[in-house]
Amino acid sequence: MNVRSLALSLVGGLALLALGTGLGVAQHEERGQPAAGKPAEGKPAEADKAAKIELPKCPVSGEPVDFYVSTVTDDGPVYFCCPDCIAKFKAKPAEFAVQVKAQRAAASKLPRVQVTCPVSGEPISKKSFLERDGQKIYFCCNDCKGKYEADPAAYKAKLAASYTYQAKCPVMGGDIDPTAFTDLPTKQRVYFCCMACEKKLLADPDEYVPKLAAQGLKVDAAKLKKALAETKSGEKPEKAEKAEKGEKKGEKP
Numbered sequence: 001m002n003v004r005s006l007a008l009s010l011v012g013g014l015a016l017l018a019l020g021t022g023l024g025v026a027q028h029e030e031r032g033q034p035a036a037g038k039p040a041e042g043k044p045a046e047a048d049k050a051a052k053i054e055l056p057k058c059p060v061s062g063e064p065v066d067f068y069v070s071t072v073t074d075d076g077p078v079y080f081c082c083p084d085c086i087a088k089f090k091a092k093p094a095e096f097a098v099q100v101k102a103q104r105a106a107a108s109k110l111p112r113v114q115v116t117c118p119v120s121g122e123p124i125s126k127k128s129f130l131e132r133d134g135q136k137i138y139f140c141c142n143d144c145k146g147k148y149e150a151d152p153a154a155y156k157a158k159l160a161a162s163y164t165y166q167a168k169c170p171v172m173g174g175d176i177d178p179t180a181f182t183d184l185p186t187k188q189r190v191y192f193c194c195m196a197c198e199k200k201l202l203a204d205p206d207e208y209v210p211k212l213a214a215q216g217l218k219v220d221a222a223k224l225k226k227a228l229a230e231t232k233s234g235e236k237p238e239k240a241e242k243a244e245k246g247e248k249k250g251e252k253p
Contacts, residue, residue, distance in 0.1 A: 055216045056106035059099030060085035066218040067165050068188050076160025079103065110216075111167040115178040115191065118159035119144035124178050138178075164191060170211040171197035185227035188219055202228060 055064040058081035065079035071086050072078075073093070078100055080086050089096055117124055117140035124138035128145050131137070132152075137159065139145040148155050169176055169192045176191035182198045183189050190212065192198055201208045205221040205228075212219055 053110065053214065053216075054106070056103040056110075057099070058082075058085055059096040059103055060088050062099075065103070065216060067216045068218060070161075072157055072161050074157055076104075076157050079107075107165070110165055112163040112165050113167050113176055113178060113191075114138050114162050115164050115176075115181075116162045117141075117144050118155045118162045119147050121158070121162075123181075124162075164189075166191050166212065166215050166217050168211075168215060169193035169197055170208040170215075171200045173211075184219065184224060185231055186219065186224050188217070190217075190219075 056079060057063065058065050059078065061081050063081040066081055067079055069080045069083060069086065070077045071080075071090065078089065080089065114124060114137070116122065118137070120140050122140040125140055126138065128139040128142050129136045130139075130145060130149065137148070139148065164176075167176060168174065170190065172193050174193040177193055178191065180192045180195050180197075181189055182192075182202075190198075190201065192201075205219070205224045209219045209221045209224070
C-alpha cells in the first residue's frame with residue numbers, strides 16, 4: 001500500500017469512528033441519560049436540596065440548631081443545639097440577644113408550616129382562619145379565632161411557636177399535612193403527607209431519620225428503636241427508664 005492509499009484509509013476510519021460515536025451519544029440521550037462527561041440538565045435531586053439547607057445557629061454554642069430543642073420567650077421560640085444550652089440562655093438571656101436576632105433572621109429564610117392553634121395549642125383546622133398581612137392564620141375552631149381577634153398581641157409568642165420547620169414528609173418527600181402526625185416514644189412529633197407514612201417510618205427509622213435531620217429535627221434512631229421495642233413488648237419507655245436508674249443506684253425498680 002502506497003502513502004496516498006494509507007492516508008485515505010486512515011481518514012475513512014476516523015470518519016466512521018466519529019459517526020459511530022455521534023450515533024451512540026444520540027441513542028444514549030434519547031433514553032433520557034446524559035452522555036458521558038455531559039452534565040445532566042434539570043432540577044437537582046431533592047436530597048441535594050435538603051443537604052444545602054443552612055440551619056440557624058444555636059445562640060449559645062453557635063452549632064446548628066435542633067428544632068426539637070427550644071424555649072418560648074415573649075417574642076417567640078428560641079432554638080438550641082441541646083438542652084444544656086437552654087439553661088445557659090435562661091440564666092442570662094440578654095447576653096444572647098444578638099445571636100437570637102441572627103437565628104430568627106436565618107429561620108425566616110426556611111420553609112415553615114403552621115400546625116397548631118395559637119390560642120389552644122391544638123392541631124389546626126383549615127376551615128377556621130383569618131388573613132393578616134396577606135397570610136392566613138389558622139385555628140382549631142372559631143371560638144379560638146374570636147379570642148385571637150379580640151387581642152392578637154396576647155398570642156404573639158404562641159403564634160410564632162405554632163409553626164414547624166419540618167415542611168416535608170420524611171418518607172415521601174411531599175408537603176406535610178398538619179393533621180397527619182405521630183408523637184414518637186422519644187417525645188418528638190413527626191409530620192407526614194399522610195398517615196400511611198407513619199408505619200414506614202416506625203418500621204425503618206434508620207431509613208427516614210436522616211431526612212428529618214436534614215430539616216433540623218434530630219431523632220436518635222437507636223433510642224427510637226429501643227423505645228418502640230419496649231412499647232411493643234408492653235413495657236412503657238418511662239417505666240423502663242426508671243427501672244434502669246433504680247438498678248444503677250442499687251435500688252429496687
